[in-house]
Amino acid sequence: MDLKPARILGIESSCDETAASVVENGRSILSSVVATQIELHAKYGGVFPEVASRQHIRTIYAVIDEALQQAHMGLTDVDAVAVTRGPGLAGSLVVGVNAAKGLVLGRNIPLIGINHLEGHICSAWLYHADTSRPPEAPKFPLLALLVSGGHTELNLMTDYLQYRRLGATLDDAAGEAFDKVARLIGLPYPGGPSIQKAAADGDPEAFKFPRSRLDGTWNFSFSGLKTAVLRVVRELEKTNRILPVNDLAASFQAAVVDSLFTKTMKAAREFEVKSVVVAGGVSANRALRDTFLHQSEFPVHIPPLSFCTDNAAMIASAGYFHYMAGHKDPLDLDVLPNWPLS
Numbered sequence: 001m002d003l004k005p006a007r008i009l010g011i012e013s014s015c016d017e018t019a020a021s022v023v024e025n026g027r028s029i030l031s032s033v034v035a036t037q038i039e040l041h042a043k044y045g046g047v048f049p050e051v052a053s054r055q056h057i058r059t060i061y062a063v064i065d066e067a068l069q070q071a072h073m074g075l076t077d078v079d080a081v082a083v084t085r086g087p088g089l090a091g092s093l094v095v096g097v098n099a100a101k102g103l104v105l106g107r108n109i110p111l112i113g114i115n116h117l118e119g120h121i122c123s124a125w126l127y128h129a130d131t132s133r134p135p136e137a138p139k140f141p142l143l144a145l146l147v148s149g150g151h152t153e154l155n156l157m158t159d160y161l162q163y164r165r166l167g168a169t170l171d172d173a174a175g176e177a178f179d180k181v182a183r184l185i186g187l188p189y190p191g192g193p194s195i196q197k198a199a200a201d202g203d204p205e206a207f208k209f210p211r212s213r214l215d216g217t218w219n220f221s222f223s224g225l226k227t228a229v230l231r232v233v234r235e236l237e238k239t240n241r242i243l244p245v246n247d248l249a250a251s252f253q254a255a256v257v258d259s260l261f262t263k264t265m266k267a268a269r270e271f272e273v274k275s276v277v278v279a280g281g282v283s284a285n286r287a288l289r290d291t292f293l294h295q296s297e298f299p300v301h302i303p304p305l306s307f308c309t310d311n312a313a314m315i316a317s318a319g320y321f322h323y324m325a326g327h328k329d330p331l332d333l334d335v336l337p338n339w340p341l342s
């Protein structure tokens, strides 16, 4: 693909984050604004869809305005608007897509609908504009491990925009497993960061939790692990013992990281890739990052920490590669709440 200079405004509203960002050439982050609704939903222990869409309505234009201001730009300075089209909550996606339509209509620039999962993967190409030495871009063919709140899958990418799904979770997503296990052991939502924090003071070998192998496939499974944690918790509660929360968190985290790392390395060898990308909310996990960055036999690319969870820079990055490929969507673009990546 011939990559020419361009600036893309990205908009993201698929779940509980309202976000906008300007990214240059698919990689350099000129601005990124994320208005999170975590506190609004915390009392429900998860995202309440109607509350989410109405909050997006309240914040989206202020967030877009702030992203343009931080990039010292007006709408006339961007070449296209990329917006998350799916997967996600329909009522939330509609808010971002309609805001994007309003913007492109006024400027007569392309509207590009982006798959949120593709966005997560593209976040591994991002770096802050003030970085003195931009990191090398991932090389193709590559293996992309996507580990987020709703998805866990391994994709083989032979080039930009080319995804072949090798396998995925058969039950819970990795992030979902973190969230559910956190609840089981009494840690607050969202579970990922809470488990990471508790695990820092725990022994990862205190409990021998199972690693699902599913040999002969590139799939994952985390429900057996979750049940194993539940069994230990019930056993300890029966005897009125205090839960060793730190050890449980550390042992659970180690089992997840081990399963993800082992299978990804096996697939990377099998498909003889040149690099490995790890992206999605769970790629913010310190133990996962350390394992991939220090133990991999392949060059590993993981997004900057604040670009692992939902943001709009990743949508702008994916938008850039589609813009370079000449993709453009019509103004009657609808949202796709269950849109698979490949």
Ligand SMILES: Nc1ncnc2c1ncn2[C@@H]1O[C@H](COP(=O)(O)OP(=O)(O)OP(=O)(O)O)[C@@H](O)[C@H]1O
Binding pocket: 015, 087, 088, 116, 120, 147, 148, 149, 150, 151, 174, 175, 176, 178, 179, 190, 191, 192, 193, 196, 280, 281, 282, 283, 284, 285, 286, 308, 309, 310
């Ligand atoms: N440090 C961390 N360790 C482990 N998990 C984490 C960490 N930080 C965030 N997560 C998990 O990442 C998930 C959120 O990631 P993300 O924003 O990518 O998910 P999502 O957008 O809800 O789902 P999807 O992208 O699949 O639609 C949550 O499940 C959260 O617990």
Ligand SMILES: [Mg+2]
Binding pocket: 116, 120, 148, 149, 281, 309, 310
């Ligand atoms: Mg996400």
